[in-house]
Amino acid sequence: MYSSRSSAEPVSAQVDAGRDGDGTTRERVLQLVVEEGPISAAALGRRLDLTAAAVRRHLDAMTEQGIVEIKNVTSRRKGAGRPSRRYVISQEGQQVLGDDYLGLARRALDVLGDAVGDEAPRALAEAYFAGHEDRYRQHLAGIDDLDERAERLAELFSEDGFAGFTRKVGRDNPLLAMQSTQLCQGHCPVREIAEAHPVFCEEETEMISRLLEVDVRRLSTQAAGAHVCTTHVPVGRERLAAEQRARRSASDAPQDPTTRTASAGSRLSGGRKRIVISPRQQERLS
Amino acid sequence: MYSSRSSAEPVSAQVDAGRDGDGTTRERVLQLVVEEGPISAAALGRRLDLTAAAVRRHLDAMTEQGIVEIKNVTSRRKGAGRPSRRYVISQEGQQVLGDDYLGLARRALDVLGDAVGDEAPRALAEAYFAGHEDRYRQHLAGIDDLDERAERLAELFSEDGFAGFTRKVGRDNPLLAMQSTQLCQGHCPVREIAEAHPVFCEEETEMISRLLEVDVRRLSTQAAGAHVCTTHVPVGRERLAAEQRARRSASDAPQDPTTRTASAGSRLSGGRKRIVISPRQQERLS
Numbered sequence: 001m002y003s004s005r006s007s008a009e010p011v012s013a014q015v016d017a018g019r020d021g022d023g024t025t026r027e028r029v030l031q032l033v034v035e036e037g038p039i040s041a042a043a044l045g046r047r048l049d050l051t052a053a054a055v056r057r058h059l060d061a062m063t064e065q066g067i068v069e070i071k072n073v074t075s076r077r078k079g080a081g082r083p084s085r086r087y088v089i090s091q092e093g094q095q096v097l098g099d100d101y102l103g104l105a106r107r108a109l110d111v112l113g114d115a116v117g118d119e120a121p122r123a124l125a126e127a128y129f130a131g132h133e134d135r136y137r138q139h140l141a142g143i144d145d146l147d148e149r150a151e152r153l154a155e156l157f158s159e160d161g162f163a164g165f166t167r168k169v170g171r172d173n174p175l176l177a178m179q180s181t182q183l184c185q186g187h188c189p190v191r192e193i194a195e196a197h198p199v200f201c202e203e204e205t206e207m208i209s210r211l212l213e214v215d216v217r218r219l220s221t222q223a224a225g226a227h228v229c230t231t232h233v234p235v236g237r238e239r240l241a242a243e244q245r246a247r248r249s250a251s252d253a254p255q256d257p258t259t260r261t262a263s264a265g266s267r268l269s270g271g272r273k274r275i276v277i278s279p280r281q282q283e284r285l286s
Numbered sequence: 287m288y289s290s291r292s293s294a295e296p297v298s299a300q301v302d303a304g305r306d307g308d309g310t311t312r313e314r315v316l317q318l319v320v321e322e323g324p325i326s327a328a329a330l331g332r333r334l335d336l337t338a339a340a341v342r343r344h345l346d347a348m349t350e351q352g353i354v355e356i357k358n359v360t361s362r363r364k365g366a367g368r369p370s371r372r373y374v375i376s377q378e379g380q381q382v383l384g385d386d387y388l389g390l391a392r393r394a395l396d397v398l399g400d401a402v403g404d405e406a407p408r409a410l411a412e413a414y415f416a417g418h419e420d421r422y423r424q425h426l427a428g429i430d431d432l433d434e435r436a437e438r439l440a441e442l443f444s445e446d447g448f449a450g451f452t453r454k455v456g457r458d459n460p461l462l463a464m465q466s467t468q469l470c471q472g473h474c475p476v477r478e479i480a481e482a483h484p485v486f487c488e489e490e491t492e493m494i495s496r497l498l499e500v501d502v503r504r505l506s507t508q509a510a511g512a513h514v515c516t517t518h519v520p521v522g523r524e525r526l527a528a529e530q531r532a533r534r535s536a537s538d539a540p541q542d543p544t545t546r547t548a549s550a551g552s553r554l555s556g557g558r559k560r561i562v563i564s565p566r567q568q569e570r571l572s
Contacts, residue, residue: 031449034449034514035449035451035470035514037513038513088513089472089513097472097473097475098447099387099388099447099475099476099477100446100447100476101385101387101390101391101475102387103414103475104387104391104410104476105387105391105394107410107413107414107417108394108395108398108410108413109394110413111398111409111410111413112394112401115398115401115402123397124390124393124394127396127397128389128390128393131389160386161383161384161385163317163320163383165321184321186320186321186375186383187320187383187384189386189387190386190387191380191385192387193387193390227323228320228321
């Protein structure tokens with residue numbers, strides 16, 4: 001009863017004649033898989049006026065890319081032989097078709113603004129980073145050295161898609177206060193919202209301060225046009241303060257062996273953290 | 287003063303030895319482009335212990351894919367010759383690195399829930415589709431025929447990433463009330479939120495009813511596990527009602543020539559709307 005299934009006009013005739021080649025044909029195949037899947041290569045060929053071999057070439061490529069996947073369907077007739085292959089769009093293929101969670105997040109900010117007023121972006125930024133902070137704090141527990149904490153935080157940012165890494169700056173400067181670590185983020189997974197609402201960068205900076213237990217300074221943000229978000233971590237200044245504390249306590253009283261920053265930077269003297277690219281990102285790259 | 291720029295340990299030594307081949311090398315190249323861009327092929331080669339030719343092979347492939355792009359940099363020295371090529375990550379490349387607007391939208395629903403209670407998902411769904419409805423209504427203005435309105439709405443859904451199309455059902459059935467159009471959506475750009483909050487599907491169904499000016503019925507949703515979201519549009523029933531109205535007015539009074547549904551289905555008798563794939567989707571497909 002589906003008249004479209006026996007439509008006299010093949011879909012191919014409706015395809016924009018201005019475009020041609022494999023891209024267009026592949027789109028037509030995918031389009032029909034979306035509409036009619038699970039569908040066989042033979043049925044796709046009939047609908048598209050293509051040979052089954054031509055259709056299979058596109059199906060194989062898209063199967064390889066993970067955009068479509070194969071379902072083996074056994075015929076209801078008894079003794080109908082081996083199951084036949086049907087194609088459906090995969091979860092990955094659904095992703096190729098895109099999403100609109102950015103649009104939804106923007107709309108949520110509007111609705112939240114109606115409810116709580118101008119503080120809506122800050123409320124969302126606080127809540128967003130609170131989720132990250134809880135997890136990060138657990139992973140940082142037990143790491144006392146400030147440089148190591150910054151390295152670990154860079155790794156944690158990478159796992160969440162921020163492409164985190166560090167740069168050691170001025171480590172050969174005899175003035176300890178000039179020695180620092182730059183905690184960098186090469187990518188921002190919420191960049192378009194942060195561009196519109198810089199309070200996201202502010203809340204993230206405050207989170208970094210709390211997690212590293214030092215007063216950090218934001219030097220640059222992608223939201224403001226930089227290639228990389230950079231946060232200045234005053235490693236040398238903290239070490240200087242620790243040394244001064246150590247000297248004072250040595251003259252005043254027996255030294256407290258638990259002073260956290262006394263060992264800051266003792267193990268790490270240079271080098272950088274590589275970006276950790278997630279398996280999903282790897283897939284898109286390859 | 288950036289000690290990382292003259293780091294004694296090359297990044298290559300830090301790469302997981304368990305993985306190998308082009309994928310890994312390409313990741314390492316991209317990673318350095320993200321961290322150090324704008325950077326030249328020669329500098330990348332030095333950092334990665336690779337020949338410039340090997341680096342360029344990956345850069346060319348990623349430039350072709352649109353993941354990295356070339357910046358021509360002129361040396362500050364006068365008469366330094368032609369500008370040299372530097373590589374940076376592109377907007378497209380930033381997309382490859384992924385986003386977290388879904389996470390942000392989920393968090394926004396939490397914050398909105400704190401502000402307005404259990405009605406938060408409905409409030410967001412209403413606001414989300416209100417934005418679509420305003421635009422769709424403008425595009426549907428002046429189209430009186432119900433089948434044409436459904437076709438146009440399917441196109442509009444496609445432009446917003448819903449992969450819209452229609453199926454004509456029972457059009458050879460002598461019982462007019464059995465004739466219908468299925469307005470289908472092969473993809474849902476907010477599927478994960480709709481799965482958690484089916485009120486999104488409800489609000490969308492009501493929007494379709496208002497836009498088509500008939501009482502539609504949702505037959506299936508992807509959020510509930512179907513391949514395709516299907517909405518039943520009672521084209522035949524509307525035509526029947528229009529004919530009855532026409533008969534009544536013919537016997538009671540002169541016929542009203544503006545009766546909208548009197549011409550329903552007069553032009554379209556079968557066929558289907560192809561999915562419109564946007565240029566951005568095409569890029570990802572090719």
